[in-house]
Amino acid sequence: MDTRHRDLLHAFVDQGLDRWLARLPKQLAAGLDRRRYGDLPAWEKAVAKLPTLPDARSVHLDADTVTVACDLTDSQRRQCENLLRKLMPWRKGPYRLAGIPIDTEWRSDWKWQRVAPHLADLSGRRVLDVGGGSGYHAWRMAGKGAAFVLVIDPSPRFFYQFQALRHFVGDADGWRTHFLPVGIEDVPERLAFFDTVFSMGVLYHRPSPLEHLLQLKEALRPGGELVLETLVVEGDETTVLLPGERYAAMPNVYFLPSSKALCQWLERCGFTNVRVVDEAVTTTDEQRTTSWMTFQSLADFLDPQDPTRTREGYPAPRRAVVIANRPR
Secondary structure, X not given: OOHHHHHXXXXXXXXOOHHHHOOHHHHHHHHOOOOOOOOHHHHHHHHHOOOOOOOOOEEEOOOOOEEEEOOOOHHHHHHHHHHHHOOOOOOEEOEEEOOEEXXXXXXXXXXXXXXXXXXXXXXXXXXXXXXXXXXXXXXXXXXXXXXXXXXXXXXXXXXXXXXXXXXXXXXXOOOOEEEEOOOHHHOOOOOOOEEEEEEEXXXXXXXXXXXXXXXXXXHEEEEEEEEEEEEEEOOOOOOEEOOOXXXXXXXXXXXXXXXXXXXXXXXXXXXXXXXXXXXXEOOOOOEXXXXXXXXXXXXXXXXXXXXXXXXXXXXXXXXXXXXXXXXX
């Protein structure tokens, strides 16, 4: 295995993930295959060229803006910003690295503020963050004392964004936070390992949502906690929207249940203590274009005459957070 992945390897050994450990080399090779991802060498080069940082730095993982403060020269700071911009677009954040503010498309701190009050204490827990992007929420989990946090996301761009963040964070998290470029389908079956599993912004991208819920359940230890955040619509237990070719300009959106229907899905999959802890319409202040994500964003995907509808005519994005447990 490439020496760049030794920390991940050691973490799997320390955690006793022997059955998954054997699959890592193949998964890493597939997830970071240069033949599939033409931009990958440029992302890798950008991370490799980040300058050596001083040992004296202040790292704040339990703050709305994940922050690493350290003294750099003006030249080094410009170099860092130029290299970090080569990894654009930055979707989840915000971050402030050596005085460089990364204003991401999503105010992910707002989502965390809605979720965090309802979580079991993360201290000492083993956490899986499914579809975690660059790892913003994973860093926040580490800041709450999680013993082991694994982000899985098949996007190699997010992998290199995470590696850039790791360059700044260094060992301040005790090497507890890791990234593997795979999807939930690559997690070993019936793993029953994690104390908490997060799946935020993933379910509506799955053509078989119940299969996704069962995969999440299998990753949890008995009694473990699922934190599920997804797009929903208003309605009763029978309400599910199946959009056409696109929803809010996204081509891969399949099922949008009501929160009540979603709770029924979870119960049918065997989860217990299912409860909706938050539901809110997504605003254009929370998801927007920035200088770090210059493509179209939510405001461009809503009906300009009626912002309560998408430009396809569907209800505007509404998101619910549901927490449930795997039975003991």
